[in-house]
Amino acid sequence: MDSSDQNSNCTFAHDYPNSNIITTTYHENNRKTHLRKHIIHSLGVYPSNVKKTKKSSKNYPEYEIPDNYKVETLEGYKIVCKTNYLLDGTVKFTLNWKDSQGINWYISNNNSASGIAKDFLKLLNKKTRVSGIMLFGFNIPCLIEARKNNPIYINLGGDEVIGIDLSKVNSDFARVHQDAIVRACDEALILRDGYRHLAAINSSLEREYQISDR
Structure with a gap:
């Protein structure tokens, strides 16, 4: 069933997660409205070192x-927007699109979503402005809720997997999360150095020093 969320001057029409298409209506002060459609290819997760x-x-x-x-939207062209956290905790924002001549374009920015939106419009020689938040859809309520309610699954080795439901975890989440990581490492016989290497290539994992005293 379709539903609608209200967020400040925006209305979001969706049937997420049954459909990965979300339509946002922006209401301007002059009573004009305009639409933006997002197609969600990858919901993503909020890491422990989440940036805003x-x-x-x-x-x-x-x-x-x-x-x-990973999300697809329309801004003159069909654009694929991606975010990835780097090893130092910064966020890499990327845009990929194909122009009218069929040429693939790719740009990235480690500063901000609005920064890469400006870079994109500059390449197109456009005088208009677009919000990086709205381009990426960071303000879409159903996606925010889905990420916060999405369980974390940890493989304990073999076929045994445990899940932590974040919707039922309160301010003690950090402690519970760290304890679960320690248990998973113990069960899978992962040594401290091994975990440190894993954390080095996956920024969403807790740092080794954060769980060493658990």
Whole structure:
């Protein structure tokens, strides 16, 4: 069943997760409206070292930035937007699209979603402006809720997998999460050095020093 969420001056029509298409209606102060469609290819997760969007003004809300997020939208061309956390904890924003001549374009930015949106419009010689938050859809309520309610699954070795339901975890989440990681390492006979190497290539994992005293 289709549903609609309201967020400030935006309305979101969707049937997520049954459908990966979300249509956003933006209501401007002059009573004009415009639509943007997002096609969600990868929901992504909020890592423990989650970063937030930069405020464009004092009263403008911040939104958490997911890792391994992939979404398609339309801004003159069909654009694929991605976010990935790097080893140092910074976020890499990427845009990929094909122009009218069939040439593939790829740009990236480690600063902000709005920064890469500006880079994109500059390449197209467009004088218009587009919000990085709206381009990537960081403000879509059903996606935010889905990430926060999405269980973390940890393979304990063999066929045994445990899941942690984040919707039922309160402020003690960090402790519970760290204890689960320690248990998983013990069960799978993963030594401290081995875990340190895993954490080095996956920024969503807790750092080794954060769980060494558990």
